[in-house]
Amino acid sequence: MDDWSETKREGFTAVKLRTIRYFFKEAFVNLFRNGWMSLASIGAVASALIIFGSFLMISINFDYIAKNVESQVEITAYVEDSVDKLKINQIELGIKSIDGVKEVVFVSKEQALEEFKKQVGEELLEGIENPLPNSFRVKVETPQEVAGVAERIQKIDGIEEVKYGKGVVEKLFKITYWMRLVGLAVMAIFAAISVFIISNTIRITVFSRRREISIMKYIGATDWFVRWPFLIEGMMLGFTGSLIAIALLAAGYSYLYDMVKLNVPMIPLLHLEEFYDYSLGLLLMGTFLGAFGSGFSMRRFLRV
Amino acid sequence: MQHIIEMVGVSKIYPGGCVALRDINVKIEKGEFVFLVGPTGAGKSTFLKLLFREELPTRGQIFINGKNITRLKPKEVPYLRRRLGVVFQDFRLLPQKTVYENVAFAMEVIEASPREIRRRVPKVIEMVGLSHKMNSRPHELSGGEQQRAALARALVNNPDVIIADEPTGNLDPDTSWEIMKLLDEINKKGTTLIVATHAKELVDAMKKRVLQLEDGRLVRDEERGVYRCET
Numbered sequence: 001m002d003d004w005s006e007t008k009r010e011g012f013t014a015v016k017l018r019t020i021r022y023f024f025k026e027a028f029v030n031l032f033r034n035g036w037m038s039l040a041s042i043g044a045v046a047s048a049l050i051i052f053g054s055f056l057m058i059s060i061n062f063d064y065i066a067k068n069v070e071s072q073v074e075i076t077a078y079v080e081d082s083v084d085k086l087k088i089n090q091i092e093l094g095i096k097s098i099d100g101v102k103e104v105v106f107v108s109k110e111q112a113l114e115e116f117k118k119q120v121g122e123e124l125l126e127g128i129e130n131p132l133p134n135s136f137r138v139k140v141e142t143p144q145e146v147a148g149v150a151e152r153i154q155k156i157d158g159i160e161e162v163k164y165g166k167g168v169v170e171k172l173f174k175i176t177y178w179m180r181l182v183g184l185a186v187m188a189i190f191a192a193i194s195v196f197i198i199s200n201t202i203r204i205t206v207f208s209r210r211r212e213i214s215i216m217k218y219i220g221a222t223d224w225f226v227r228w229p230f231l232i233e234g235m236m237l238g239f240t241g242s243l244i245a246i247a248l249l250a251a252g253y254s255y256l257y258d259m260v261k262l263n264v265p266m267i268p269l270l271h272l273e274e275f276y277d278y279s280l281g282l283l284l285m286g287t288f289l290g291a292f293g294s295g296f297s298m299r300r301f302l303r304v
Numbered sequence: 305m306q307h308i309i310e311m312v313g314v315s316k317i318y319p320g321g322c323v324a325l326r327d328i329n330v331k332i333e334k335g336e337f338v339f340l341v342g343p344t345g346a347g348k349s350t351f352l353k354l355l356f357r358e359e360l361p362t363r364g365q366i367f368i369n370g371k372n373i374t375r376l377k378p379k380e381v382p383y384l385r386r387r388l389g390v391v392f393q394d395f396r397l398l399p400q401k402t403v404y405e406n407v408a409f410a411m412e413v414i415e416a417s418p419r420e421i422r423r424r425v426p427k428v429i430e431m432v433g434l435s436h437k438m439n440s441r442p443h444e445l446s447g448g449e450q451q452r453a454a455l456a457r458a459l460v461n462n463p464d465v466i467i468a469d470e471p472t473g474n475l476d477p478d479t480s481w482e483i484m485k486l487l488d489e490i491n492k493k494g495t496t497l498i499v500a501t502h503a504k505e506l507v508d509a510m511k512k513r514v515l516q517l518e519d520g521r522l523v524r525d526e527e528r529g530v531y532r533c534e535t
Contacts, residue, residue, distance in 0.1 A: 211396070212398055215396050217382075217385075218396075219385065219386075219390075219457070220413065220461070221413040221414070222379075223379075
């Protein structure tokens with residue numbers, strides 16, 4: 001008795017492997033048999049994910065820029081050119097005495113020029129007399145205090161101009177919020193379209209094989225034995241679609257990235273590598289869309 | 305004695321009110337050969353569909369090998385069907401597969417091992433006398449040969465019962481007779497057979513048990529019966 005169940009179990013695993021091979025073979029045959037519909041399905045998944053992916057990448061970048069700007073929210077106070085060294089020290093003490101000021105850094109004309117050269121490139125500024133003023137960079141305890149502190153610095157004698165980038169940050173965050181929302185909505189629409197097209201593709205396969213399916217069910221095939229090849233077909237459609245989407249997104253992004261870096265180098269952008277994790281997510285999403293689409297069209301046909 | 309099939313008070317009313325079977329009580333013993341006769345619409349097909357759980361009875365119980373199949377969960381239905389071989393009037397072979405592949409397919413579906421398949425399939429094909437057409441596709445075969453192939457497929461998993469719905473309905477009289485003789489041979493090897501048919505002469509000649517349905521009722525159950533339907 002024990003021997004019997006032992007051999008039975010061994011046989012079972014061997015059988016399973018072979019059955020899995022059968023499932024994949026069937027799925028591939030179906031895939032190529034209705035080639036045009038398969039292509040349409042792959043295209044639908046790819047476009048859904050490309051659209052979603054671009055919105056995602058743009059919004060993540062906006063987020064990144066916004067955070068960058070936020071972390072740099074500091075007040076720059078430009079000192080009048082006529083002010084001498086001694087007066088500068090007095091001004092520094094004056095700024096430090098304001099409530100809410102966390103840190104004050106003096107940036108001389110020369111330092112400012114060096115930094116600017118780094119950003120823009122040495123050649124551009126060759127032979128030009130330094131046009132930049134002395135300045136203070138002031139960090140505050142909390143972003144909300146920026147406006148008040150800036151106002152008081154402005155009143156200090158010898159300060160020419162005070163700048164801070166508060167409104168910009170808020171605007172950027174607002175933009176990323178809307179980008180996400182629109183991206184999700186558009187993606188939902190395209191996801192629905194891809195599920196629809198995939199389920200139609202699978203339905204054609206299922207329909208053209210309904211005779212075979214009913215024979216299988218009469219012979220005693222389990223529902224899952226019938227179902228797996230179609231699920232795998234759908235998943236392969238989704239998987240291929242998302243691979244295409246990822247490839248196109250990667251190519252498109254690195255092209256744009258180079259363009260931006262070349263023309264507007266001040267804008268901080270995430271490097272392509274930062275999106276590797278997301279591409280795995282897209283792959284899973286595409287595969288899931290495929291499985292969902294095929295599962296959707298299968299239910300009716302199994303009732304024999 | 306354990307009955308291989310037993311129906312107790314079985315009625316089937318389809319949604320919409322069409323009554324297909326009324327209060328059927330039947331016992332069929334292991335190894336029997338039973339003809340199911342009656343005019344079209346008398347309930348023969350429903351009778352067979354109830355046996356392999358394509359339909360559930362509205363009332364009553366059906367036992368196969370002592371197991372109440374009306375209580376099977378959907379998950380268990382495939383395993384019931386593996387104990388039954390089904391043969392249809394239109395053969396239902398897969399057109400793109402050869403005779404061998406069609407028969408082997410029935411074993412692949414129930415996940416038999418390849419060794420078992422290679423051993424068993426040629427044997428069964430030989431049993432139905434189709435060895436010379438093993439690698440032909442259905443369209444290259446005559447109707448009788450197609451039905452033999454279908455029979456081989458029904459037999460290959462060693463079912464307890466073979467259920468045949470008008471197996472000779474598409475065949476000429478000579479071929480029908482050959483198929484009947486083949487069914488008789490299969491029956492003599494121990495398989496229980498239930499054959500729904502219109503073929504009067506064959507039923508008369510075979511002298512088997514006859515169940516006659518009329519308007520959903522079992523009106524006759526006769527050992528060594530004749531068709532006697534159109535009276």
